[in-house]
Amino acid sequence: MSTAVEIADARANKFGHQLYAGRARAIVERSLLALRSSTWVPIATGFVEPVLYLLAFGYGMGELIGNVDFGGKTIDYTVFIAPGLLATSAMNGAIYDSTWNVFFKLNESKLYQGMLATPLGPLDVALGEITWALLRGLSYAMAFMAITAPLGLVPGVAAILAIPAAVFIAFGFASFGMAITSYFKTYQQMGMINIVLLPMFLFSGSLYPISVYPDWLEFLIKLMPSWHGIELVRDIWFSAFDNGTLIHVSYFCVMIVTGLYFTTRRLRNLFMR
């Protein structure tokens, strides 16, 4: 058994030891404990929402629309929207954990302040919270896959890679979402997040190809992370890789790194200055 002091001293000469104690998992453990006693409603909503969309749009509107052209192929409308909805649910789950939950812990419960009075560093807190958001994204993606596969909406075995892809984009959203939230002080500012998110998701092509838009709007949507997320999962779903796929991946790499950088920096300035 090592004491708290021995554990901390062992890292004293490691690079970045002031920011990271290598214990993000302690934060995940904390979330697991809290989950046991929390309400399941928001979590369940995350599971049900994309399935409802799938039913309403796929089997409802799909009857009217029929087929869609994608990557030179003609595919059934319901099959077309399935990966988009998978991506959307993963992103939504990640956003829920990294915005409202984080806001509460930062401003109401002063939880991070307590954590940072221990040898933990701000990067432990950021990574731990983001990992938790990813686990949620992962469980949504797996559940969605489990529902869509029996319905014949999954084109092939390779589509299983859409699950790690969903987690990857959830990482981007969680990391960026937490960074933005850490700068917000009031509920009004937090409300803005919702105002931005709703149209972003509606217009980002989960339900139809964005080529229907005028050029300027198409260009604007292509700047949005939600579009890159949906396209990435769709590329994988249909094994339709091209240069665009690489761009989507890079987009999220940048999002992850910037998000982590600013979250860590902000937590440090808030609680350790």
Place this chain on the structure above:
Amino acid sequence: MSESLISARGLTKKYGDFTAVNAIDFDVAKGESFGLLGPNGAGKSTTMRIIAATSQRTAGTISILGRDPEEHGPQIRAHLGVVPQQDNLDGELTVTENLFIYGRYFGLSKKFIRAKIEELLEFAQLEEKRNVKVDALSGGMKRRLTIARALVSEPDILMLDEPTTGLDPQARHILWDRLFRLKETGVTLVLTTHFMDEAEQLCDRLVVMDNGKIMAEGSPLELIKVYSTKEVLEVRFGSERNKEVAPILRGMCDRIEELPDRILMYVEDGEALLEEIIAKKLHPTTSLVRRSSLEDVFLRLTGRSLIE
């Protein structure tokens, strides 16, 4: 004095243009119990946070266990148990879960923490509440849990920012006793308080702070000796007449303090002075002779009472 565990020189903290801690010097020896006293806004909590390596100084130097918190924050925090002025327990978790997860933040093994929890529940007298969510505890219970939580890592230095605020008298006395026992095991205590009886009971040495500066330093007895007289005569004439008689009383001893409800007169022999006053037919409605306390030192140094 044995080796000093904490040593500050010219320690300064500014928030923008505002100086919260203004070039203070102090040392805390190993095993000592060191107190920071001062009115609201004196800079006590700010100083505590700098020692706890959760706030960075603006100027000056500080070393804790021979290390600079700017370089070795996590290593210093591993030695500390911190009780902040405001509880920041994990409201979503139960009493035992709070203790458990806090130990995990220090990287301690589950086995070690589980054994420790029993000891700490006993310490905080929360055995019956072990599976209760923290949000459902009373204020005093939360305070006790916060203190227990700070001990989960077996700290060498315990930082207590107003530890007994919100505790009932019985719980306070029990806590003093526990802190005393911790001290006997070699734990160094650094605490702030607004209660002079607490400071007299717990502190080997203390500093009085005001406006970010240290006004005086010493043991409680030394401070009383230097900054106050042996006895204090408290007299009341009713709020109307206090103003009237004050100038007369002023001539009868070296120092008096006019408080809103009473007048304090600092003398060596309180009874003798009271007789003199009565001989002048001033007839106070009530009178009391008592020994000087830290409260009087405080009033002298800051012109304010400890609890505002």
